[in-house]
Amino acid sequence: MVFAKRSTKDLIIGKTPFFAVLAGLTLLPLLGVGGYWLDVLTKVNLFLLVTLAIDLYSGTTYYLNLGVSFTFGFAGYALALLNIYYGIPIEYSIFLAVPISVFFSLVILLPSLRIRGVYFAILSLLIPIVFIGIVTAQPFSLYLGGEGGLRYKQLFLDFARSLPPGIRLTFLQYSYYYISLVAAVIGYLIAYKIGFSEFGFMLRAVGQDEELAESVGINTLKVKVIGYLISSMYVSVAGALYASMRSPVTVDLVVPANTLVPPLTSAIVGGLGTIIGPAIANYMLLLTYESLWGLIGRWRVIVYMLLLITIVVIKPQGLVFRIYLDLKKRLRGVLLE
Amino acid sequence: MSEILKCEEITKRFGGLTALNKVSFNVVKGEIFGIIGPNGSGKTTLLNVITGLLKPDGGRIMLDGTDITKLEPHKRVKLGIARMFQGMRVFPYLPVYLNVELVARAVYNNARLARAKTSWALTMSGLLPEAAELPIKLTPYKLRMLEFARILVSNPKIALLDEPFAGLESSEAESMIDLIKKFNSLGITFIIIEHRLRYLMKIANRVMVLNQGVKIAEGKPEEVVKNPQVIEVYFGGETRK
Amino acid sequence: MDIDIYKYILIFSIFHSSTYLMFSLGFSMLFGVAKIPNLAYGSLYIFSSYVVYSLMTYLGLEQVVAALIAVSAAGLMSLLIGEAVVRPALKMPVSIFITTLAVAYIFEEFFRIEMGLKPITLPLYPGVTYVLGVPVSNHWFLVLVASSLMFSLLVAFLKYTVLGRSIRAVAESWEESRRLGINPLKVLRVAFFVSGIYAGATGVLLTPLKALTPTAGWGPLFTAFAIVALGGVGSVSGTLIASFVYGFLEQTMTYILGGGIASISPLILIILVLVFRPQGIMGRVE
Numbered sequence: 001m002v003f004a005k006r007s008t009k010d011l012i013i014g015k016t017p018f019f020a021v022l023a024g025l026t027l028l029p030l031l032g033v034g035g036y037w038l039d040v041l042t043k044v045n046l047f048l049l050v051t052l053a054i055d056l057y058s059g060t061t062y063y064l065n066l067g068v069s070f071t072f073g074f075a076g077y078a079l080a081l082l083n084i085y086y087g088i089p090i091e092y093s094i095f096l097a098v099p100i101s102v103f104f105s106l107v108i109l110l111p112s113l114r115i116r117g118v119y120f121a122i123l124s125l126l127i128p129i130v131f132i133g134i135v136t137a138q139p140f141s142l143y144l145g146g147e148g149g150l151r152y153k154q155l156f157l158d159f160a161r162s163l164p165p166g167i168r169l170t171f172l173q174y175s176y177y178y179i180s181l182v183a184a185v186i187g188y189l190i191a192y193k194i195g196f197s198e199f200g201f202m203l204r205a206v207g208q209d210e211e212l213a214e215s216v217g218i219n220t221l222k223v224k225v226i227g228y229l230i231s232s233m234y235v236s237v238a239g240a241l242y243a244s245m246r247s248p249v250t251v252d253l254v255v256p257a258n259t260l261v262p263p264l265t266s267a268i269v270g271g272l273g274t275i276i277g278p279a280i281a282n283y284m285l286l287l288t289y290e291s292l293w294g295l296i297g298r299w300r301v302i303v304y305m306l307l308l309i310t311i312v313v314i315k316p317q318g319l320v321f322r323i324y325l326d327l328k329k330r331l332r333g334v335l336l337e
Numbered sequence: 338m339s340e341i342l343k344c345e346e347i348t349k350r351f352g353g354l355t356a357l358n359k360v361s362f363n364v365v366k367g368e369i370f371g372i373i374g375p376n377g378s379g380k381t382t383l384l385n386v387i388t389g390l391l392k393p394d395g396g397r398i399m400l401d402g403t404d405i406t407k408l409e410p411h412k413r414v415k416l417g418i419a420r421m422f423q424g425m426r427v428f429p430y431l432p433v434y435l436n437v438e439l440v441a442r443a444v445y446n447n448a449r450l451a452r453a454k455t456s457w458a459l460t461m462s463g464l465l466p467e468a469a470e471l472p473i474k475l476t477p478y479k480l481r482m483l484e485f486a487r488i489l490v491s492n493p494k495i496a497l498l499d500e501p502f503a504g505l506e507s508s509e510a511e512s513m514i515d516l517i518k519k520f521n522s523l524g525i526t527f528i529i530i531e532h533r534l535r536y537l538m539k540i541a542n543r544v545m546v547l548n549q550g551v552k553i554a555e556g557k558p559e560e561v562v563k564n565p566q567v568i569e570v571y572f573g574g575e576t577r578k
Numbered sequence: 579m580d581i582d583i584y585k586y587i588l589i590f591s592i593f594h595s596s597t598y599l600m601f602s603l604g605f606s607m608l609f610g611v612a613k614i615p616n617l618a619y620g621s622l623y624i625f626s627s628y629v630v631y632s633l634m635t636y637l638g639l640e641q642v643v644a645a646l647i648a649v650s651a652a653g654l655m656s657l658l659i660g661e662a663v664v665r666p667a668l669k670m671p672v673s674i675f676i677t678t679l680a681v682a683y684i685f686e687e688f689f690r691i692e693m694g695l696k697p698i699t700l701p702l703y704p705g706v707t708y709v710l711g712v713p714v715s716n717h718w719f720l721v722l723v724a725s726s727l728m729f730s731l732l733v734a735f736l737k738y739t740v741l742g743r744s745i746r747a748v749a750e751s752w753e754e755s756r757r758l759g760i761n762p763l764k765v766l767r768v769a770f771f772v773s774g775i776y777a778g779a780t781g782v783l784l785t786p787l788k789a790l791t792p793t794a795g796w797g798p799l800f801t802a803f804a805i806v807a808l809g810g811v812g813s814v815s816g817t818l819i820a821s822f823v824y825g826f827l828e829q830t831m832t833y834i835l836g837g838g839i840a841s842i843s844p845l846i847l848i849i850l851v852l853v854f855r856p857q858g859i860m861g862r863v864e
Contacts, residue, residue: 126800126804126807129845137841139839301687306680308677314666
């Protein structure tokens with residue numbers, strides 16, 4: 001019933017999967033997961049932010065924003081430029097790069113927010129392409145690094161150099177991992193809060209019938225702009241952090257295949273607008289993708305894409321979310337006995 | 338007599354087609370005002386202009402003394418215009434109570450007041466048992482009630498109903514009429530567009546007849562139906578079908 | 579600038595525009611029918627080119643014969659893509675983006691593995707003709723003729739054949755066309771086939787002028803995307819106009835600014851146009 005409060009017991013059981021996953025991710029490095037897989041997990045943690053961003057905005061309003069990779073890469077470039085041309089240390093550049101990137105994403109896509117459907121998708125997909133063109137074209141490539149990218153000292157590098165050589169790399173890997181994990185956890189909790197708040201439902205109302213939403217008193221433009229703002233903030237944080245942990249930053253960050261397709265896939269397979277589903281799918285799909293490398297080597301892209309098509313075609317959306325609800329129901333049954 | 342809504346020479350064109358041609362009318366506080374006319378006569382377009390979904394090419398709309406011609410739709414809701422759409426239009430994947438509560442939250446700044454108003458509106462329209470359901474599970478009548486609850490919750494000065502009886506059985510239509518009468522007596526002014534005159538005759542104080550975007554008659558229902566021009570374009574057309 | 583530059587700009591704008599027209603025709607038609615953004619469109623372009631290359635290299639076929647086979651193969655491949663990944667996702671336009679994008683990556687990876695990253699070229703149509711004193715490869719004339727032919731055929735097909743007219747009917751309204759006794763799915767199949775033929779023919783004709791790599795399909799895809807968006811969805815004449823706007827702008831900017839930035843100037847224009855006129859040049863307001 002709507003107005004009924006959930007019992008404490010229910011609440012604890014409801015949060016169990018979240019705490020289990022959190023504990024697992026926190027303890028993994030201590031259990032001996034390191035090297036390559038820790039790097040992968042760091043990346044997956046940061047991609048969770050992008051997945052959530054897509055789910056929060058496109059998953060609720062059905063405005064398919066394919067310009068996500070632009071924002072991701074732009075934050076990376078902003079970080080690098082602040083460091084290289086203004087000498088701002090990377091630690092602080094992260095905080096500056098985020099608002100800059102959010103601002104530019106908003107200015108560039110704001111006029112197109114009144115365009116609906118396929119056009120919005122096309123327009124947003126063209127923006128990263130234009131950006132790549134600018135970065136690699138003379139004369140901008142001279143300042144933006146062109147194909148080779150921009151080089152800078154990555155996060156904590158100076159400090160790591162003061163450490164004994166044996167643990168330098170391990171230190172960097174562990175610190176990056178925990179930073180990404182903290183960002184992912186905070187990002188998830190806030191996304192969950194927003195997604196199921198009154199504002200989250202307004203976003204959904206816009207997605208379900210924009211004209212009706214406006215007619216019943218919802219300021220749809222404001223809702224869309226704020227939603228987009230939150231979404232690009234998530235992507236900018238992810239992009240800035242990701243870039244701060246690797247040098248050089250190149251156009252690879254802006255290529256939709258790298259930074260748009262994986263999170264978008266997670267959002268759709270996970271169940272648009274459900275927050276939980278996309279979050280789970282993010283870890284499942286990306287880790288599957290990385291494991292395929294060892295199993296089938298260079299054929300993994302093809303196998304992954306076939307897998308993806310199969311999932312999307314057979315169960316158009318929300319597969320992961322449905323499985324999650326089902327498992328939770330069973331778990332509750334077991335625990336309440 | 339004080340006018341709650343004044344429409345002055347509203348004109349709306351789509352490309353070369355004139356959907357509304359200098360339509361003027363006043364709605365008096367507390368009345369039930371009917372708008373009739375054959376299909377394509379511009380009735381729904383007129384509602385769209387009043388609620389702000391369409392911008393008129395000419396004319397002025399005054400709500401309770403304020404010029405609202407250039408206002409965005411969501412601001413008009415806050416000033417007291419509520420609307421029921423033709424065909425049932427709700428948010429299909431939001432539970433019933435949220436369909437209503439989102440409206441309340443848009444109108445009132447106070448969350449608690451909004452929640453209280455929501456339960457009141459749901460009770461009034463008999464939807465409390467289905468509050469947690471998704472609208473896709475509701476019957477057409479219940480969907481109409483949901484739209485009615487949405488109107489009530491915003492505490493409007495004037496409510497615009499676009500064919501509120503369409504798709505309802507006669508007993509359901511009767512209870513809809515009772516509801517309209519009840520809230521009319523509680524102070525809500527109604528504009529009702531209806532294709533079927535049977536119901537409108539029972540409740541409307543005055544009606545206006547539109548044909549091809551032009552107002553051809555206005556007055557008490559029983560007088561208007563005797564107007565030869567109305568008989569020609571409206572009833573004549575009806576019998577020819 | 580002297581008069582020669584203008585001659586160059588004029589002549590090559592026309593030729594380049596005709597290649598853009600070629601790129602976009604098949605895509606435009608498919609996009610118009612059911613608003614299907616087929617992101618695998620560029621894959622068909624590289625697919626047919628690789629087929630021609632393989633047939634010529636491994637089976638020693640004549641280029642013309644190989645090209646004909648490749649174009650038909652592209653048509654069938656397009657049909658397959660339509661049936662396998664687009665039809666099941668028709669109700670969710672978002673899913674079509676995903677599935678067709680996945681197909682595009684499958685093609686790219688497949689050719690990367692099988693053919694490597696080394697650029698491949700196909701032989702040009704031999705000979706050079708002087709136009710206003712400017713030397714132009716005869717292959718450009720072949721492209722110009724072919725693209726005019728492709729454009730006229732498509733217009734005639736959409737206007738004068740029953741199938742073409744039903745494509746337009748489906749574009750207008752899915753429900754309405756069903757009531758008229760048209761099977762929208764059948765029409766969709768035809769549209770996919772024709773669009774595949776067009777993509778294949780474009781690949782076969784343009785690869786000799788450009789290098790062929792596994793990623794070569796993306797350029798045509800985005801150009802087609804941009805041109806269709808500029809011209810207006812579902813409007814073939816809009817596509818024609820947009821191709822020429824695109825071509826002339828790009829060539830002019832190339833001569834003024836030189837390479838690099840010039841190639842994206844049309845894209846910037848398109849974004850501006852879409853912001854102020856979302857439906858494109860010839861598109862109708864919905």
